[in-house]
Amino acid sequence: MAIQLTHFSAAVVFAFFASIVFGITQKNTKEEMMRYGAVLLCSVVIGIIAAGWAMALLRYLAGR
Amino acid sequence: MAENTQAQTLADTPLSSTAIIAPILGWLIPGAGHFMLKKWIRGALLSISAIAMFSLGLAMEGKIYSPNTGDILDMLGFVGDVGAGGLYILARMMDWGRGAIHLATADYGTKFIIVSGLLNVISAVDAYHIAIGKKQ
Numbered sequence: 281m282a283i284q285l286t287h288f289s290a291a292v293v294f295a296f297f298a299s300i301v302f303g304i305t306q307k308n309t310k311e312e313m314m315r316y317g318a319v320l321l322c323s324v325v326i327g328i329i330a331a332g333w334a335m336a337l338l339r340y341l342a343g344r
Numbered sequence: 345m346a347e348n349t350q351a352q353t354l355a356d357t358p359l360s361s362t363a364i365i366a367p368i369l370g371w372l373i374p375g376a377g378h379f380m381l382k383k384w385i386r387g388a389l390l391s392i393s394a395i396a397m398f399s400l401g402l403a404m405e406g407k408i409y410s411p412n413t414g415d416i417l418d419m420l421g422f423v424g425d426v427g428a429g430g431l432y433i434l435a436r437m438m439d440w441g442r443g444a445i446h447l448a449t450a451d452y453g454t455k456f457i458i459v460s461g462l463l464n465v466i467s468a469v470d471a472y473h474i475a476i477g478k479k480q
Contacts, residue, residue, distance in 0.1 A: 282447060283403040290452045293400065294459065297393040301463040304386050305470040308479060 370468035377471025397460035406453025407443030427461030
């Protein structure tokens with residue numbers, strides 16, 4: 281049984297687990313870990329959406 | 345000044361058996377290094393993260409690299425995979441992760457498996473830092 285994820289969902293799942301590990305390993309206190317992990321996850325998700333729109337714009341401009 | 349003093353203190357401290365065993369155990373079994381140091385929640389989260397990424401990678405029919413001397417990216421892929429420790433050994437023993445080149449998602453799976461290994465190495469290093477007292 282093969283799981284078929286879209287590029288977006290794969291990137292979000294990837295960011296979720298990476299944020300957990302980086303949050304725990306890069307900070308010292310529980311609060312710092314949670315804040316760092318959340319900021320990292322949000323940054324990556326916003327970056328993915330921004331990159332997606334940038335590529336859509338490039339595609340639109342190339343098609344004109 | 346305070347950092348220099350702390351670094352000096354750490355350098356003077358003899359390496360304990362915990363500081364050697366924790367990272368090795370953490371590499372072999374994801375999260376086990378933290379469990380050994382009684383960091384239960386951190387260990388569980390790290391364990392779930394590494395195992396979930398590795399399993400998702402396999403479920404997406406990602407490729408498990410074997411030792412090779414071919415392309416540089418293949419060699420680096422092997423280095424990343426080995427970071428998963430016991431999961432990598434199990435996958436090789438069970439002959440999982442043969443890779444499906446006809447599926448686009450299989451390539452994502454391959455990257456998931458490699459990153460799972462790299463994150464596991466970071467976790468093992470974190471266990472070492474806790475064991476030597478550099479981190480709480």
